[in-house]
Amino acid sequence: MDTLRHVFDVLSYEPSLLDHITLTALHLVITLATKLKNDILAAQPPNHDPLTPPPALPDHIAVFLATVVDMNINLVPVLWHAIAGTVWQRASELDMPQEQHAWDQARADEISGDTLWPPNEYCTNTNCINFHKSLIRERDGRRRVTLYTLGGARSTFSVHLVCSACRTTYYPNYAVQQGVRSYYAPSLTVIQAAEHHYVDRPLADLFISMMLMSWTSATNVAKIYNHTFTPSHSPPLPRLNKHHVFDIFIIMSLLDDCGRQGLRLHVPHTGDQKDRFLAAMTLRNERMRIYGQPEAAHFCSKCMRTFVDADGALRTIHALVGDAVCIGHARCSADGCPIPLYSHADRFCPSHHYLNYCCAVTTCRAPTTDHRKTCGIPAHRQLEVQHQQRNTAMFQLKGVLQRQAVTHLDDASAVSAVNDAVETNNGPEVPQQSSTFIDDTDCPAKNEQGPYMKAILGRTRTHAEFTFNRPCGIIISRYTCVKAESLSSCALRELDAIGLLPDVLFYDNGCRLHRYLAKHDPSLLTKITLPVDVFHWTVKHKKNDAECSLFCNPMQFPELRTEDGWYFNSSIAEQNNVWLGAYHSIVREMSFTKYNFFLDELILRKNRLTLASLTNYAPGYLPDTE
Incomplete structure (x- = not known):
């Protein structure tokens, strides 16, 4: 970088320059020229060394600088010779008010800092x-x-x-x-x-x-x-x-x-x-589905306990907490179909598009008539008429918005264009109730019109997201519950395959899961215990039920307790799901790919914040999956 002596000596070659340029103007020229280094370099021949300042400024840059400080254009070459080294080695700084005024003047000549x-x-x-x-x-x-x-x-x-x-x-x-x-x-x-x-x-x-x-x-x-x-x-x-x-x-x-x-x-x-970006998002989604979050192998003293048991042996317990939250996305209405929709407003995926021309009543496959969604059977057509009347009635608007949990209509598609209702002949059935609202419902009564019928006249949605959480707050993975909240052996086998099956899994429905595994996959029960968290076991589980009292009672596991209470925070899943559930209205109209990408990224970033708060709890990574 040029010294002050060098700058003064060069400027002395032209006495009129010293008489006319002020220190403020000199600083402004250096600052502006620093931000125009790429513009100056673009005018040089291909063999020019970009680390060396050019001997002369491009004409349009010279005119710009002379105009800004009200200087004779003929003095610019001398000034540049004096400050070129300083400009070329100087980093850009924030705009000052006089600089911004200069840039406003120069924009017409396509010059901008x-x-x-x-x-x-x-x-x-x-x-x-x-x-x-x-x-x-x-x-x-x-x-x-x-x-x-x-x-x-x-x-x-x-x-x-x-x-x-x-x-x-x-x-x-x-x-x-x-x-x-x-x-x-x-x-x-x-x-x-x-x-x-x-x-x-x-x-x-x-x-x-x-x-x-x-x-x-x-x-x-x-x-x-x-x-x-x-x-x-x-x-x-x-x-x-x-x-x-x-x-x-x-x-x-x-x-x-x-x-x-x-x-x-x-x-x-x-x-x-x-x-x-769909292909790149899909690849990331699939990797997250198979391997979980980057912090999946995390452990710390809040989610792993090391202790000496009654036999004097050193034991280690890794714990997870599982629970579901009612958020989801539109899915194909064909039963069990995993194929994503082409558009979030569709009822069926491309493979089941033909079902748009079949009666919407689930037990009927007659062709639709009169450009409607049902066939000509009066009882079936009545379901569609009933559905339309309920959706167009003003008193229903509040209920529709509540089910969609929309604060601003701009946040989601128009409710009249993509309604999710499933109509029945004994009242409407809403497949996706929001955990945020509790709606008044019609008094149940016996159906006087004959057998129970159900018609899928709008979209079908996934039921919930099930998350696996470390007791410290790290979310290691999630999966979508398509039709109902259920934790099957498949999800546990996937955790086992990548070395993340815990020793203890807290789950508020642990008794049913234990009963299911005992019948369908008993080998898993030799690797994992399934206690219910203390609150749910106290208020929601039968004390005379075998699974509840013998296999899922948290009091049966002394390794989960300390002298001061419980070692693990078994309520962390519900706490995390309160945060995740608040995205209900944001994600409900997203496509399959965008929905999964968005949730995975939010969880990843939340995990980073959680990890930063765990520095005093000896965080690390499980060696089998690191």
Whole structure:
């Protein structure tokens, strides 16, 4: 970096320069030029060393700097010779008010201190003849974009560079070759949310924190930002919307996931934005389903107990707590079908699309008539009429909104377009009741119209999410309960296969699970005990039932107790599920892939916060699964 003596000596060559430039103006020129280093470098020949300041400024940059400080253009070369070394080694700083005024003046000439450039000057394609040999060049000029920051939205420009040899195109976030985007390192300073929309990294982190800690939907995140952070601007800048916010969530989550694996994120460059990341999300979802969360192998002194038993032997007990929470997504209404819906508004998946033309009554497969969802049988048609009348009646709107747990109608699709009701001939049956509301129901009465009938006239939804929790608060995995809350041996076998089957599993329905395993998979009972947590066993279980009293009574397991009470927090699953259940209205209209990706990522980030609070409890990882 140039010394003050060097700067003074060079400026002394032109006495009029010393007489006309102030220290404030000199500092402003250095600051502005520092933020324009990429612009200056773009005008140099391909063989220029990017670590060396060029001997002269491009004409448009020289004119800009001279105009800002009201200086004769002929004095700029001398000034540049004096400050070039300082500019080239100096890091950019935050904008000062006078700088922002200067940038506002320069924007008409496509000059901006916020211009977004690719992070590399050379081609990084190892198969290219120009690999790290010559500077890559600017292509197609600059694109005007909006950069969203904690200081508000800014109008700026983005630049993409192309290698003349291999035709790899470099954008601010990624390189494109043969139709594939390859993202740079996870630590990007700005994230591209759409073609002309970028979000500063600190702001993107804030968005995700709002979703994680205050259950804020993407819609409300965008509304809060537009109302709070976006100043008046002429002409008005594009506003942030929910799609930008959620794409930021997806991109940052995928980049973080790839970073943990030492990989780069690759996605298609062509096609719709809504489909661009589906393949990468699906791969992550499948890995989470098989192996659980990254913290699945966690243990600490709050979830693992080491003690000396009555025989003097050293024993270790690992515990899990299981419970379900009533949140879910739309699924195919064909019984037992696991295939995702093509659209969240559909009743059936593509494989069962033909059922749209069959009567909606579950015991009837006659073809539909008159463009309705039922056949011509009067009793069946009456179910559909009854369903429509209930959905269009004003008094039902409150109930529909309660079942959907929607605070703002923008957070979900219009309720009239995608109704979830299942109609019966002895009153409506709602397959997915919210744990948030308790509705008044009709007085049950004997059906005078004949046998009980049920028609699936709207969508069918998954019933709940079952979570496995360490007593310390770490959520190790979850799985979707399609039709009812049930914990089968399949889920336990999956835990056993990856070395995560606990010694103790607290489950409020442990007695039924014990009865099921004793009949269908007794070998598992030699590896695991199934006590019911203390509260549920006290108030909800029969004391004369064999499973409840002999196998699931927590008092039967002295290793779970201490002199002060119970060693493990067996209520942690319900505590965690209160947090998870608050996302009910946010996730209910998500697709199968997005729903699972969103929940897995939220759990991952919550686990990080929990882990940070466990530093005093000797955290570690189980050796068999580390």
